[in-house]
Amino acid sequence: MSNKLLKVNIHKELNEFDLDVDFELKNGCLGILGPSGCGKSMTLKSIAGIVDPDNGIVSLTTGEKTVYFDSDKKINLKPQKRNVGYLFQNYALFPNMTVEENVGIGLPNNDENVVSEMIRRFHLEGLEKRYPRQLSGGQQQRVALARIMAYGPDVILLDEPFSAMDTVLKEQLRRELANFLNKFSGFSVLVTHDRDEAFQFCDELIILDKGKIIAKGKTVDLFENPGKVEVARLTGCKNISKIEIIDDYHVKSLDWDVTFEVSEKVSPNIAYIGIRAHDIYPGQKDDVNALDASNSSKLEMPFEWQITLTNGLLWKLDKQMREHEFEIPKYLKVDPKNILLLEE
Missing domain, CATH: 3.40.50.300 (P-loop containing nucleotide triphosphate hydrolases)
Known part of the structure; x- marks a missing residue:
């Protein structure tokens, strides 16, 4: 040793x-x-x-x-x-x-x-x-x-x-x-x-x-x-919102006006949530944590698409260099386990 x-x-x-x-x-x-x-x-x-x-x-x-x-x-x-x-x-x-x-x-x-x-x-x-x-x-x-x-x-x-x-x-x-x-x-x-x-x-x-x-x-x-807002920012989390706690496993994002289900019990000192831009996926209207993606804006980068929803949420999706067409799904989703619970 x-x-x-x-x-x-x-x-x-x-x-x-x-x-x-x-x-x-x-x-x-x-x-x-x-x-x-x-x-x-x-x-x-x-x-x-x-x-x-x-x-x-x-x-x-x-x-x-x-x-x-x-x-x-x-x-x-x-x-x-x-x-x-x-x-x-x-x-x-x-x-x-x-x-x-x-x-x-x-x-x-x-x-x-x-x-x-x-x-x-x-x-x-x-x-x-x-x-x-x-x-x-x-x-x-x-x-x-x-x-x-x-x-x-x-x-x-x-x-x-x-x-x-x-x-x-x-x-x-x-x-x-x-x-x-x-x-x-x-x-x-x-x-x-x-x-x-x-x-x-x-x-x-x-x-x-x-x-x-x-x-x-x-x-x-x-x-x-x-664990904390500033740590999430410094480690590259692009989506951070202040929240209101609904119950033990549900929070309302005040910045995006969306209620999310989370996988861990929400303690009273949690004031924000974070969603990494690559942790959003195509989904259906009835999915848990479904997001309406209609009228989203699209930005093409060499190796990724950057999709910004009307409420400000950012989704990043990997792409091929020669791939220049992409149709944004009507709905996206976030797995409850991918929602970061953050203290001030």
Whole structure:
């Protein structure tokens, strides 16, 4: 049984809000998902030692325990003393250094054997003498990862590594990074505001809003049962409505003016429901949770139809690229188990 543990419990006063983050990671990749300016990057910088929390503790156990920061014991290791690799949004490569110089910059005596191994491992052969400006975005990311991995970090911190990329490059690098993280035996923490990235990379997930953790758990569980309105929004739920509770298993949507049957007993603290746009299906007038789809508007995307009902509900349906005709059914339906019960 592994006794590896990354522990973060910190507090820091910021201008807009107070950052209060408390989590433990025992293996794999942790995602921190939230809107811009919610404290995600500040959390990473506190782990790395770039920023000092006001109080709290950051520690790493990998057989033996290393305390990075402890306000009570006045411990605060410098960033270079923490075995942490930080992948910045822009990769932070040195523009006046070649690929091999960038990879070896953190090594004692610029160890040529380690540099050669990283060049091979990250498929950078033939690029050793090039400068960052002569590399593609994907090559730059691989150089940055090679530089991090050259000194064998225990923790890798990824700060929105795909935020400034076009769609084609983003898809390619997501695959490459996913393969890399699958083979990495240490801890990784990914900061993102992109729900697809969070789902693809992260075993565990924290939802951060204005410096506070509003949800945490297994990524798939939080997507399937977000529990709160803001968590549902951040995990991509497009249909959210305030409700009136009719009885234990029925609620009235105040935004869509529809009464729905739900599969779980509705507790008094449920104030909203959510319906994911792909969880709506063609139906009949007499179906449970039937929806009148007449006079709906239709928008064609390359690989999906987006249908908006007159009451504002959005339905998304996968399509083929060469499929350009689609007749909207007269009625749609929502399975009671696909209605998310949400607290404020």
